[in-house]
Amino acid sequence: MSHRIAVVGSGPAGLTLARVLHRHDHPVALFERDPAPDARPPGGTLDLHEGTGQLALEKAGLLTGFRALSRPEGQAMRILDTAGTVLRDWRPRPDDRANPEIDRGQLRDLLLGPLDVRWGRDVTRVEPGTGDGAVVRFEDGRQESFDLVVGADGAWSRVRPAVSPVTPHYTGVTSVETSLDDVDTRHPDLARLIGDGSVAVYGVNRALVAQRNSGGHVKVYAQFRAPLDRHTNRDPADIEAVRSSLLALFDGWAAPVLDLLRHGTAFDHRPFHTLPVSHTWTHVPGVTLLGDAAHLMPPLGAGANLAMLDGAELAESIVAASGPGDLDEAVRAFEERMWARAARWAKITTAGLERLVGPDPAEALALFDRVQPS
Numbered sequence: 001m002s003h004r005i006a007v008v009g010s011g012p013a014g015l016t017l018a019r020v021l022h023r024h025d026h027p028v029a030l031f032e033r034d035p036a037p038d039a040r041p042p043g044g045t046l047d048l049h050e051g052t053g054q055l056a057l058e059k060a061g062l063l064t065g066f067r068a069l070s071r072p073e074g075q076a077m078r079i080l081d082t083a084g085t086v087l088r089d090w091r092p093r094p095d096d097r098a099n100p101e102i103d104r105g106q107l108r109d110l111l112l113g114p115l116d117v118r119w120g121r122d123v124t125r126v127e128p129g130t131g132d133g134a135v136v137r138f139e140d141g142r143q144e145s146f147d148l149v150v151g152a153d154g155a156w157s158r159v160r161p162a163v164s165p166v167t168p169h170y171t172g173v174t175s176v177e178t179s180l181d182d183v184d185t186r187h188p189d190l191a192r193l194i195g196d197g198s199v200a201v202y203g204v205n206r207a208l209v210a211q212r213n214s215g216g217h218v219k220v221y222a223q224f225r226a227p228l229d230r231h232t233n234r235d236p237a238d239i240e241a242v243r244s245s246l247l248a249l250f251d252g253w254a255a256p257v258l259d260l261l262r263h264g265t266a267f268d269h270r271p272f273h274t275l276p277v278s279h280t281w282t283h284v285p286g287v288t289l290l291g292d293a294a295h296l297m298p299p300l301g302a303g304a305n306l307a308m309l310d311g312a313e314l315a316e317s318i319v320a321a322s323g324p325g326d327l328d329e330a331v332r333a334f335e336e337r338m339w340a341r342a343a344r345w346a347k348i349t350t351a352g353l354e355r356l357v358g359p360d361p362a363e364a365l366a367l368f369d370r371v372q373p374s
């Protein structure tokens, strides 16, 4: 018997869940607030790890497709000090497939494949435990019932209140994101500085990171400790005002590093919020969470990987419970597994953010030396 499954959100978590269910011919209703897949810029590049994101793609039957699109050379990482001196210049071996990079848009399209997403369906709330299952309510006043509603709707989840009263809190670190296009032709010096992968510069309580995406596109992240409203109250549309405030904040850093900000196009403010390191809840039949909705943590290379593995594992649990198994027991067991794994990574990434955007840049370098294979 197939259960009636609703997934709210078509990010990495929701898409992987739906895609693995689809692979097992299990029906699923996937609701997404965005009106179309390309309604928003998809964001930067993601490195997918062998034991998590790539494992999830394997469960979805998409590992070969990933390998064709991903950039193993994008794992390269260069670290500079604020004077522009190269402190580390790490390059992967040609056969290194541990954490290749892929553009988010490419990953989304790979996962989307044949899925029938219900675009433009904005969920306002979920009510568990009615006679006919959990009820999903939409912005337009409609409602539908399901045996299981999965909140894969990210940091500001509308499904979360059905199981947990917890909301994200500000970490004290804000990132302002900008981009460079056609970097090899328009900014060859910056292209050389960034190389095939990423360049990171760590100063006191601030950092600048630039990451190469495909097609000569580069994303630049200026990260710093600041009160929540310090930069978010500046109109991001006022590009030159944001640029000069960032240049003032990173004053004294080497000119080629500051060029990453001087040549940036639009600016986007992203204060980093997180959920508590060990966010759990008393199990609620008919509703669960995964990905950022369940375990939002600092963006240090784990969130999308965990979100995808959550999605793949929950899908397999649902499929297994579609035989004689019990769906509710399967979801409970999945939650226990997800909570334990997420807590481990939340601890690591929370400590990592303290070091990478902290008072002592030597700590950032020490962290790099600890995690990077030599």
Ligand SMILES: Cc1cc2nc3c(=O)[nH]c(=O)nc-3n(C[C@H](O)[C@H](O)[C@H](O)COP(=O)(O)OP(=O)(O)OC[C@H]3O[C@@H](n4cnc5c(N)ncnc54)[C@H](O)[C@@H]3O)c2cc1C
Binding pocket: 008, 009, 010, 011, 012, 013, 014, 031, 032, 033, 034, 044, 045, 046, 047, 121, 122, 123, 124, 152, 153, 154, 155, 156, 157, 158, 175, 270, 290, 291, 292, 293, 299, 300, 301, 302, 303, 304, 305, 306, 307
């Ligand atoms: C700057 C930055 C860099 C990062 N880099 C990495 C990295 O290198 N590696 C890594 O693993 N992770 C990285 N992360 C973290 C990663 O982006 C997230 O952990 C991941 O996207 C979480 O996936 P998700 O599917 O749970 O949520 P999301 O990606 O947030 O997707 C949620 C989806 O739900 C939809 N939605 C929201 N509300 C509703 C609603 N009410 N109704 C219907 N739909 C709704 C949204 O439109 C969205 O499509 C980074 C994050 C940031 C901010």
